[in-house]
Amino acid sequence: MQRAVTSKQQRLAVPCLLLLLTLCSLLSISTGPLSIDPLQALGSLLDTLTPANLSTLAPHERLIIENVRLPRTLLAMATGALLAMCGAVMQGLFRNPLADPGIIGVSSGAALGAAVCLVLLPAAPTFAVPVSAFVFGLGTTVLIYRLASHNGSTSVPLLLLAGVAIAALAGAGIGLLNYIASDTALRDLSLWQMGAIAGATWPYTLLSLAAALGLFVLFRRDARSLDALLLGESEARHLGIDTQGLKRRLVILCALGVGIAVAATGIIGFIGLVVPHLVRMVSGAAHHKLLVQSALAGALLLALADILARSLIAPAEMPVGLVTALLGAPFFVFLLIKQRHKLG
Amino acid sequence: MLKITELGFGMPSRPVLSAIDFTLEQGKVYGLLGPNGAGKSTLLKLLCRELTPATGKIELDGIALNLWSRQELACRLGVLPQHAKLDFPFQVAEVVAMGAFPLSLSSQAIAAEVSHCLAQVGLNGFEERDYGKLSGGERQRVQLARVLLQLSQTDRGILLLDEPTSALDLAHQHRVLQLARNLARERNFIVVAVLHCLNLAAEYCDGIHILDNGRLKLSGGPKACLTPEQINAVWHYQPSRFVADDGRTLLF
Numbered sequence: 001m002q003r004a005v006t007s008k009q010q011r012l013a014v015p016c017l018l019l020l021l022t023l024c025s026l027l028s029i030s031t032g033p034l035s036i037d038p039l040q041a042l043g044s045l046l047d048t049l050t051p052a053n054l055s056t057l058a059p060h061e062r063l064i065i066e067n068v069r070l071p072r073t074l075l076a077m078a079t080g081a082l083l084a085m086c087g088a089v090m091q092g093l094f095r096n097p098l099a100d101p102g103i104i105g106v107s108s109g110a111a112l113g114a115a116v117c118l119v120l121l122p123a124a125p126t127f128a129v130p131v132s133a134f135v136f137g138l139g140t141t142v143l144i145y146r147l148a149s150h151n152g153s154t155s156v157p158l159l160l161l162a163g164v165a166i167a168a169l170a171g172a173g174i175g176l177l178n179y180i181a182s183d184t185a186l187r188d189l190s191l192w193q194m195g196a197i198a199g200a201t202w203p204y205t206l207l208s209l210a211a212a213l214g215l216f217v218l219f220r221r222d223a224r225s226l227d228a229l230l231l232g233e234s235e236a237r238h239l240g241i242d243t244q245g246l247k248r249r250l251v252i253l254c255a256l257g258v259g260i261a262v263a264a265t266g267i268i269g270f271i272g273l274v275v276p277h278l279v280r281m282v283s284g285a286a287h288h289k290l291l292v293q294s295a296l297a298g299a300l301l302l303a304l305a306d307i308l309a310r311s312l313i314a315p316a317e318m319p320v321g322l323v324t325a326l327l328g329a330p331f332f333v334f335l336l337i338k339q340r341h342k343l344g
Numbered sequence: 345m346l347k348i349t350e351l352g353f354g355m356p357s358r359p360v361l362s363a364i365d366f367t368l369e370q371g372k373v374y375g376l377l378g379p380n381g382a383g384k385s386t387l388l389k390l391l392c393r394e395l396t397p398a399t400g401k402i403e404l405d406g407i408a409l410n411l412w413s414r415q416e417l418a419c420r421l422g423v424l425p426q427h428a429k430l431d432f433p434f435q436v437a438e439v440v441a442m443g444a445f446p447l448s449l450s451s452q453a454i455a456a457e458v459s460h461c462l463a464q465v466g467l468n469g470f471e472e473r474d475y476g477k478l479s480g481g482e483r484q485r486v487q488l489a490r491v492l493l494q495l496s497q498t499d500r501g502i503l504l505l506d507e508p509t510s511a512l513d514l515a516h517q518h519r520v521l522q523l524a525r526n527l528a529r530e531r532n533f534i535v536v537a538v539l540h541c542l543n544l545a546a547e548y549c550d551g552i553h554i555l556d557n558g559r560l561k562l563s564g565g566p567k568a569c570l571t572p573e574q575i576n577a578v579w580h581y582q583p584s585r586f587v588a589d590d591g592r593t594l595l596f
Contacts, residue, residue: 097431228442230432234394235425239494240418240446285432 013283017296021077024303028073029065031307033315036061036069045070072200076306076320077299078208079197079261080271082215084298086257087272088279088290089219092226093250094148094159097280098335100273101258105163107269108170109140110255110262112177119177119185130207134259140166141255145247194319197265197306204264211260215253216295222246223287230285268321270328271298277335345369346391346502346534350400353386354558360386361558364400368551370500373521373528373535375545375566378555379579384538387555388504391536392423404502418446421502422491426510428483430475436462436486437471443493457496461489466519480511488520495533503527505537509544517541521548542583543594546570554578 029045030038036057044057044065057065083101090099101107113136117129144166148159178189225246228236233243261268275298276290283289302320305327309320346368354360361383368374376384389395391402393409402409404420412420422443430439440458449457462470465485470478475486488508495501503524509517525548527533539545545552545566552569554562556578562569576582586594 095431224442224445227434227438228445230430230434231428231439231442232425235423235428237394237414238392238418238421238423239442240414242414280433284438285434286438 013279013289013293014296017293017300021296021300021303024300024307025073025077028076028303028307029069032064032069032310034061034064036065041065041069067202068200071202071205072197072306073303075200075205075208075264076197076303078205078212079265079268080275080298080300080302081212081295082208082257082261082298083268083271083302084275084294085212085215085219085291086254086261087298088276088287088294089226089250089254090272091276092230092287093247093254095230095232096159097277098273099159100270101254105144105166105170106137106141106255106258107262107267108167108174110134110137110259111267112136112170112173113259114263114266115174115177115189118188119181122182122185127203127207130204130260130263133263134256136170137259137262138252138255140170141251145251194266194321196319196321197302198310198317200264208260208264211257212295215257216291218253219250219291220288222250223291226250226287227285266319266321268302268324270324270332271302273335274328274331275301277331345405347403347406348391348400349403351387351390351397351402352399353383353390353395353397356398359398359558361390361555362399364560366553366560366563368502368534368536370532370534371528372550373525373537373548374551374553375549376536376538376553376555377540377542377545377569378561382555383558384555385506388423388506388536388538391502392421392504393417405500415446418494420495420498420500421504422494423504424484424488424491424506424508426506428487434475435471436467436473436475436478439475439486440489440493443490443496446494447497449497454493457493458489461492461496462486464492464523465489466516481513481516484508484511485516485520488523492527499531501527501531501533503533503535505535507538507540509539509541517544524548542570542575547592 026038026042029041030036040057044062047053048066087100090101091097093099110133113132113134114129116136117124117132121128144159144162147162174189178186181189225236225241228239228241229243229246236243276294279290279293279297283293302324305323306320309318309323312318312323348364348366348368351364352359352362364387376387378384386395390397396410404412404417409417437455437458440461441454443461444454444457458471462468465488467482467485467489470482470486475483478486491503495503505524508520508524512520521537521544524535524537528535528550537549549566552562552564552566553560554569554574561578562574572583572585584596586596588594
């Protein structure tokens with residue numbers, strides 16, 4: 001059990017996260033093979049919104065900001081927010097702090113859906129990929145939930161084991177698709193599996209931003225119900241909550257969020273697990289705070305991971321999924337050690 | 345008023361409960377007693393709609409329990425669980441405030457009710473304490489405060505207590521049951537408590553229902569039901585009698 005927190009920490013959390021997110025976005029826009037002064041980058045962005053001529057950047061530098069760095073930064077933030085919110089909701093839904101879209105196999109299912117679309121339906125329109133990722137993500141979520149639930153309660157060991165099995169099955173499916181894929185599709189698939197934000201385009205960025213905002217609003221409506229669900233399903237029902245409807249709704253929304261995130265960026269692990277934990281340490285477990293701060297912290301963490309991904313081995317780039325795994329895996333081990341008396 | 349008619353639960357070949365008939369009146373405390381496996385918890389789950397009866401019916405104020413809307417029922421009927429495990433870091437005030445879910449209260453009104461309900465269970469000033477660091481007894485009282493908040497807007501509440509004294513020390517066992525009795529007397533509540541301590545049942549309950557092997561063995565006042573002969577017939581144990589200084593008869 002983590003400690004409850006002071007109201008001063010809670011009050012400062014959101015302003016601090018917003019400030020850090022602003023600084024991080026400027027850093028992200030100015031970092032890359034072509035280094036751009038952060039203030040000039042900010043001026044260039046303001047120039048696109050107002051008639052004022054604040055920036056002296058060359059046209060090609062403006063072009064890089066508008067078509068490469070800005071969508072990439074926003075995509076990293078939207079995906080980070082999506083994964084962190086879905087992680088927070090899944091942990092509430094399963095009443096277990098170790099639940100995560102990656103660990104319970106939902107990301108793998110969504111990746112299989114995206115891979116099926118890419119390899120088997122190369123002529124499909126752009127938006128077919130997130131739709132396919134969503135359908136497979138939803139199918140995986142429902143399957144795992146059914147496997148792990150019995151008599152209205154969800155067994156966590158069963159949940160994790162079912163997640164391992166489904167992830168292995170999805171991995172085999174992706175492997176098979178790798179085997180039969182064309183060279184172009186194979187390259188895209190490989191990038192996906194490691195998680196990549198480098199290829200950000202405005203359509204995916206806008207879709208991810210819209211999904212992050214939409215899910216934030218919808219999740220927030222269920223924040224109090226999620227709090228009550230942590231007491232237990234029976235207790236939540238006694239409080240007048242339609243727990244079956246709540247679970248169904250949240251599972252679909254999580255699958256939608258993870259499906260879109262995976263379609264846009266591939267498998268990026270540990271954000272959904274690590275971020276809600278960090279936020280709970282600062283702001284406690286009440287979902288109306290947890291969701292907003294997880295969204296902001298998830299956006300910040302993935303944007304920072306993306307900056308590291310393109311800086312650590314510059315001029316080459318690392319897939320951002322590798323960076324989050326390198327940071328997140330040790331943290332997950334730390335959580336397991338800390339909670340092993342409860343899990344063992 | 346809660347009216348239970350010909351209530352049965354379980355498979356016809358292996359019923360868990362059968363032919364249960366009794367009425368619970370507002371303003372009274374009832375003890376639900378019986379040996380382990382007698383069907384007490386199952387009956388409590390049927391009373392709070394957690395389970396659906398196989399036969400018979402339960403009516404609240406003349407309306408079948410399954411016809412009440414979720415929210416209306418939650419404002420009238422609260423359940424104190426035997427254990428409430430929370431693996432997440434909540435403050436005590438946040439846990440108690442969860443009881444306000446079915447109510448339409450402003451955040452200021454909820455904060456005031458939280459303090460009032462915590463004071464009722466003897467936890468004044470616990471609002472910002474970490475729920476996870478409380479003792480088992482303190483957690484149970486926090487849960488009771490949550491249920492009291494849930495029922496704070498009704499004067500005809502129904503409070504179902506599943507072994508409410510199991511984690512409490514001697515003084516708090518009495519305080520919780522005194523509180524239950526006050527709710528019945530002053531706010532016209534029906535209180536139903538699953539109890540194992542017969543002396544507590546004798547002291548605080550207006551009516552006793554003893555279950556044995558899924559059937560209602562005995563109903564009535566504590567004096568009539570809790571005699572050594574009846575106890576021996578149900579629990580197969582001959583209790584010793586002890587007369588206290590104040591004249592009460594205690595059974596051990």
